[in-house]
Amino acid sequence: MLAQCIVVHYHELALKGRNRPRFVARLVANLRRVTKGLGVAGIRALPGRVVLDLADRVDVEAACRQVADVFGVANYSPARRLDRDLETLRTAVSALIADRTFNSFRMSARRGDKLYPMTSMQLNEELGRHVQSLRPVKVDLSEPELTIHVEVLEREALLYTDKRPGPGGLPVGISGNVAVLLSGGIDSPVAAYRMMQRGCRVSFVHFHSHPFLSKASQEKAVELAEQLVRHQGRAVLHLVPFGELQRQVVIGAPVPLRVVLYRRLMMRIAAELALKERAGALVTGESLGQVASQTLENLMVINDAAPLLVLRPLIGMDKQEIIDQAKRIGTYEISILPDQDCCQLFVPKHPSTKTTLEQVRRAERALPIDEMVKEAVAGVVTQRVEAR
């Protein structure tokens, strides 16, 4: 037996008691979805790990690329599945190192089955000696050029050298649904990523000012969503016509309050869409103090319009940290493309940074808020987004 597989580890310590079976079941389901059609013959949840068994001669790297994006995966390795007897392990280790050059190595055995006749330590010594009988290489426990991992499980052993980091977090879907307010900017895509990493299935809501402005912001929103959904398979994107509402705010409300009034309208509209798809929260890319609308006072006033929990995963992050993460997750290059965001339309030079509820409520009494929300919701175009 020398079958190809991919072994996936998750952070067990982060899982509390009864959550674990749910976590593992969701992880397996998500892995199954993203590797469909790639030659995965079966996925097995074993104690402490998940094994994807691959059919003969399939492209291991293609399957690995998919696994690398699945939240809940702490690390993963392309591996060989073997019988557990020492002779088979020795032969497999010989084959494994046959075409490799290295000067130092380390054995890293783990015994998942405590009934196995050898301890991890004995396996390390036994197989380590075997390697040294084949090659004049030295053991280096701290910085070896090659680490040979052996996991002895109940029915099989897994052998691998290449342990790659996964994205960590919780499997998408385990924490419920949220609706992300996705602009074309740098911040909100990072906010979406962070919530997916905490196990949320996301949908996207984008407000645009077409036909007052070009369609560029919508195209960007689509591209950003496509980049992000590689972590959850697919998602819906709601495109909300917002220009007419902005026009009404401009005509009917004091200039310094515009931005906060736009945001309050966005909250109400997004909440309507979110409730329809049974999302438990809205998500924004707001970060404290970053722009005028993100003071404590204004955030409170914006929050007041949302009939739903609002999550702001970037609230305590520095802009540079957000940019660094945007680069890592592949959204930065899309976010910096020029566009015409709705927030550039009719924006005052000096927006109020200390808006009060009394001020906005007074301003909103002069506007047909309910109808405006209804009209925007009626004009929403919803599309399905697939990973690129």
Ligand code: ATP
């Ligand atoms: P971003 O980089 O995400 O655009 P920002 O720093 O530009 O954020 P704002 O423009 O004040 O900050 O927007 C704050 C949040 O409001 C955004 O992170 C996003 O969640 C939401 N938002 C703003 N504009 C839009 C839009 N056109 N469509 C959807 N959501 C939006």
Ligand code: MG
């Ligand atoms: Mg923005």
